[in-house]
Amino acid sequence: MRLQTGPSQNWFGPVFHEFAHMAQARYWQWEKWCTMEKIEASITSAGGFTGRRMAKDKLFRYLMTFGGLSVIIAISTIFFYLASVVAPLFMPSHMDELKPLEVSAADQVSVHLAMEEQVEIGARFASQGGVTFFSLADGKRLLQEQVGLPKSVMASSFAAGDLRKRTMAYGLANGSLVLFKDDYKVTFTQNPENPQKDIRSIAPGLVYPLGTDALVLDDAGKALKRLAIQHDGDGTTAVALTQDNRLLLGYYTSESDFTGESVTTTRAALHELPKLDGGVDQILLEIKQRDLYVLHGGRFISHFDVQDKDDPVLKQTVAVVPEGERVTAMALLSGGFSIIVGTDKGNLTQWFQVHDASNVNILTRIRDFKSMAAPISYLAPEHARKGFLAGDTKGGVNLYYATSERLLVEADTGGAAVRMASFAPRANAIVLETDKGEIQAAHIENEYPEVSFGALWGKVWYESYEKPDYLWQSAAANSDFEPKFSIAPLTFGTLKAAFYAMMVAVPLAVLGAIFAAYFMSPKMRSVVKPSIEIMEALPTVILGFLAGLWLAPFVDNNLAGTLMTLLFLPFSFVITAYLWHRLPRRLTDRVGPGWEAALLLPVIVLVMWLAVSLGHPIEVAFFGGDMPRWMSNELGWAYEQRNSLVVGIAMGFAVIPTIFSIAEDAVFSVPKHLSSGSLALGATPWQTLFYVVLLTASPGIFSAIMVGMGRAVGETMIVLMATGNTAVMDLSIFTGFRTLSANIGVEMPEAAVGSTHYLLLFLSALVLFAFTFFVNTLAELVRQRLREKYSSI
C-alpha cells in the first residue's frame, strides 16, 4: 500500500511519509506475528482441538449409520420374531425314550393306569382293588391303597369313566359295583431357602363320590363281566354285561344330606338291553351319558340312544370292519363324540355320528390313520384334546391326532405287547404296561398336534358336521369342543376383499393418475394433489365406520340405485364429453384444456342423484319393491347388509391414493422429450400418451398396483367394521367374509398366550407380512430399475 502524495507537497509531507512507512511495517510485522501465533497454536493443539472435532465427526457418522441400519434391523426383527413364534407349529412332536420303571410287582394283574396333573405320581389299579401310587421319576412306591370292596366279594371287572373327572368303578362278582376316584391333594409350604418359590407336595389318595357302599346293578346277583360307567353331578349311568350274558343299563341318582357328608344313592332306572349277535366285546358309554356303543361279534358296533334312561333305544348296528377282520380295541376320544377303532390287522379308523339328509344320525367312517404293523392291543385317548395312543402286540406305540389326521410319534416298548396305557391330564406324558407286567413312562412334547398342512388348508371333517368343510372356529367354550383351524376361508376372504377393493381402486386410481400427470392444468393439480393426500391420510377407522353404519344401510335400502350409479357413471363421462365436443368452440375455448375433471364434478353429483331417485321406482317396477329380498327369493343369491360391495367401495377409497400417487409419479416423470418428440411427429395427445408415455411408465404403474394390493390385503379396520366377519367361502359380491387381518384384530386379545390358536394368529400375521414383503420388494425393485432407466434416457 502506497500513500498517495499530492502534487502540492507541503512541509509535513516527508514527515508523514516517514511515519506512514513505519506504521505499515509495524502492521506487517504484527500480522505476521499473529499468523505465526495461530499456526503455532494449532500445531501444538493438533492432538486436542482438531482431534476432538475429528472424533465428533466420526461419532456422528457412526450414529447416523446406526440410524440407517436400524431400519433394516427393525424389519428383520419383525420377520424373525414372528417366524420364531410360529416355528414351534412346524416342529415335529417329540417323545422321550420309553423308560422302564421298577414298580414293585403286585400280586394282582393290573387293570388301569393313571397319572396326576403335574406328572409326578403314577397310579396302578389292580384287578382286586389294590392301588399303587408310585413316583414317575424312579418308580418308587409312594402309597399302597385298597379300594373299599365289600367283604369276601371278588371284583370281576373294571371301568374308567370320563378321564378328566377321574371316575372309575369295579364291577363285582355279586352284581354290584363300587365307584371311586383317585385324588391328589396339592399343598404348598414356604421354602426356607427361596421365599419366591414355595415347595409343592402332592398327597395321593382315594375318594368315593357316592359313598363306599356298593351300588347294586344286577338284582340276580350275577358277576359283572364287563362294565362301563359315567358319573356326574346329576347322576350315574352304569352298563354291564353279566356272567349270563345279559346287558344291563342302570341309572342312579344321588342326594347328599344337608351336612353334605353322607350321600344317599338310589337306582332310578334299570333296563335289560336287547341281545346282540356274537359275544359282547366292549362297552363304551359317552361322557354325557346319552349314547352307548357296544362292540359285539368282533366287528359290529351297536349304538343305543340312552338319553332317556327309562327308554333306551337301539338306533343302529354297523359293521365297522369287513368280514375277516376283527376289532381288537375301541376307545372314545375326549368329548365322547368320536370312536377310534383298532383292528387285528393294525388298521385304525375314526367313526362318529353324522346327520344324513333325512335327519337321522348315522355312525360314519370319517378317516383312516396310518396302520400299525401288528394287531392293535390298546387305545388310550388324551384327556382334553382329540389325540390318542395306539399300542400293538409287537410293542409298537404310536401317537395320533384325529382332527389333523397326523401320526405324531412312533416308538416302541422293546418288543413286548402293550397291555394298557394312559396319558397324563395335560397330554405331556404317557405311562404304559407291557404284557410282561413292566411299566414304562415317557415325556412328550406335543403342543400343536392340531396343525398340519391338510388341517390348515384343506377340507376337514369335524365332529358333528355333515361333511368335510373349510372352517375357522377358534372359540373354545369347553374342552369338548374341537377347534377348527382352517386358514383357507380367511385367506379366501382376504383375497376376496382385496379383489373387490382393487376392482374399484385400480381403474379410478390409474386413470386418475394419468389424467393428473398428463392432461391436468397445473392450477387444478395444485388442488387435486393435496386432496388426494388428505384422502390418504383419512383414518381407516372413519372409512370403516361410515361404510358400516352409513353406506351399508344405504346400499341395502337403495340397491338398484347404487348399482345403477356404478353402471351409469362411465357412460355419463363419455356423453358429457360428446356434448362438450359439440358445443361451439368459442364457448369451450374459454375453459382451457386440463379442466375436464372440474367440469365432470357436477355431472357426477347429478348422475348419483338421478340414479338413486330412480332406484326406488325401478325396484317397484321390476323387483317387487325390495331388490335384496327379490334376489334372495328369485335368484337364490344370499344378501347380507355388510357385503363385499360395501367393502369394495370403502377399501377402494382407502387404496386409491396409494396407487394414485405412485402411478402419477411414474407417468409424470417420463422424460418430456419423449412425449414432445411424439407430438412433434403428429401423434394426438392420446396416441402419445398410450403408445409412448404409458408404455414407458408401465412398470411404475405396475408397482403402484402392487403396493395398493399390499395395502388392500392388510387393511384391518375397514373390513372389521364393514363386513359381517363370517368366515364363508363364496365369491358373491353380496355376501361378507372374514379376512386374516380382521381375524387377528378380533381374536388376538382373547387368545391364550402360547396356545395353538395364538400361534396360528401369529402365522396369519407372518403370512400377511410375507405377502406384503414380497409385493413391496417387487414394487420397489421395479421402481429402482425404472428410475435408472429414466436417468439414462
Add this chain to the structure above:
Amino acid sequence: MRKWINSGEPWIWMTAGAVALSLVAVYAVVWMTAVQGMGHWWPKPLVETTVKVQDGTIQRLVGELRDKEEISLSRLRDSGYQIESDDKFTHRYLFKQGNRDIYGVDFKWIPAPLLSEFTYPKDMISIERHEWGSFFGRLKSVKENGNVVAEGDAAWPELLVRLERANRLFDEILRIEKNDIGKINYQLERLRLHQRKLELKDALTKEAREEIALERQIYEEQFAKLQQRLDELREQNRRDSLTAEVQDGQLIEIPFSKIADVIQPNNMGVFQKIAHYLKKLYEFIVDDPREANTEGGIFPAIFGTVTMVLLMSVMVTPLGIMAAVYMREYAKQGLMIRIIRISVNNLAGVPSIVYGVFGLGFFVYFLGGNIDALFFPEASPAPVFGSPGILWSALTLALLTLPVVIVATEEGLSRVPRTIREGSLALGATKAETLWRTVLPIASPAMMTGLILAVARAAGEVAPLMLVGVVKLAPSLPLDGNFPFLHLEQKFMHLGFHIYDVGFQSPNVEAARPLVYATSLLLVIIIVVLNLFAIRLRNRMREKMRGLEGV
C-alpha cells in the same frame, strides 16, 4: 363422431372422470362427517304425536326426530307392520323416545302412515341424566324432601335454581371420588407393593413393618374422613326431586342428583340454542364419558391420544432423521442403500395389524414380561409392563411411522443445494459440522413435515393399538398428579379406537351414533389440519430451496 372417438377424446374424459370421482368421494366423506358431527349438540325439538300400534290402539309418542328415509312397504310388512296403502314406498322416521329405564329401548323406527300430526308443545322438557340417557316429558312439580314446593308454571324457574345447587354438589362429590380417593388408593397400593418387595427381599424388619402400618393408618384415616364427607354431600344431594309426566301418562319422579342438565327445547330462542350448543361442545371436549361411552365427553380419549402421540414422537423423530441422514449423506450408492430403501418401503407397506401382533408378542410379552420379572417381582402375578400399555403402543407406532419421517426428511435433505454443503466443507468444517450447522437446520421444515405426518398417522391408526394398549374405558389418565406423574405402563383411551368401540361394540348403536360422528369429526379435523399444515410447510420449503438453488 367416429373421428371424435378415434381422437381419443372420450378416453381423456374417462380419465378426467376418475379424478373427479375421487374428488367427489373425498369431499363427500369430509362433508358427511362434518354435517353429521356438528349437529350432535344442537338441541332438537321434541315432537308430540300419536302412533297406531300393532293391536290397533293409539298411543301417545314424545321424542326427538332423528332420521327419515324412504322404505318399501313390503319390507315394513315383513317386519310385522300392518299398513293399508297401495303405494310401494313410504317413509319411516327414527324417533328417540328416550326414557330407556321405562321403555327398554330408546330408539324406534316408525312408518309415517302410522303417525298422526306432529306438534311441538312448549312445556316439554328434555332431561340429560347421569344414568339411563335422556328423559322426555312434562314437568309437573318440584319437591323438597318429598314435599311439593312448586307446581305448574312456577316449577320451571324453581327447577333451574335447585338444579344449580345439585350440580355443584355433584361436582364436589365427583372431585372427591376421583381425585382425593384416587390419590389415597394409589398410595395404599404403593405401600402394599413396598411391603411385598421387602418381604421378597426378606428385609421386612419389625421397624419397617411398623412404619408401613403407621403410614397406612394415616391414609386410612384420611379415607374415612373423605368417606364421611361424601356421605354428607350425598345426603344433601338427595334433598330435591322433580316429577314429570311421560308419554303414556305415568308420573315419574327423578331425584336432582341424577340430573345433569334440563332444557325446554321447544321454548328456546336461537341464541339460547347457540349457548346450549357451545356448552355441550365444551362438555364434549372436557368431560369423561358416561353410559358405556355413549354419552358425555371424550376427554380421556383426546388426552390419551395426545400423550401417546407425544411419546411416539420422542422416539420416532431422532431415529427417522438419523436414518434419513445416513441414506442421503453417508451411504455409498450401491447394494446397501438399495437394501435400506427396500426395508423402508417394506416398513411402510407392512399391514398395521402386523405391527400390532409384533408389538404384543415382542414388546408386551417378551420385553415387558422380562422387565416385570427383573424390576417388579413384588407386583406378581399382576403384570406391570407385561401387559399392553401406552409405552408399548407408542413404541409400536414409532416403528409404524418411522418410514413417514424418513421419507419426508430424505426429501428435504435432497433439496438442500450442493453449494451449501460444499461451501461449508471448503471453509474447513467437518462433515458432521456441515450437517449439524447448515444442512440439518435448512432441512428442518422437512423434518417437521415428517413428524406432523407421523403424528397424523398415529392419531388415526387403530388396528395395532387394539392389541398393544388401548382400552374402551381407562380408569385413570396416563399422566396425573401421583408420582412419577407419567405412568408408562397404563392402558389408555384413543380417539380412533373410541370410534370403533362406540360405533360397533356398543349395545345401543343408535344412541351412540351422533357421538361417534362427533368424535369422527374431531379426528378428521385434527388429521386434515395436520396434513394441510404439513403440505404447506413442505411446499414452502420446496419454494425456498428453489430460491437457494439459483444463488
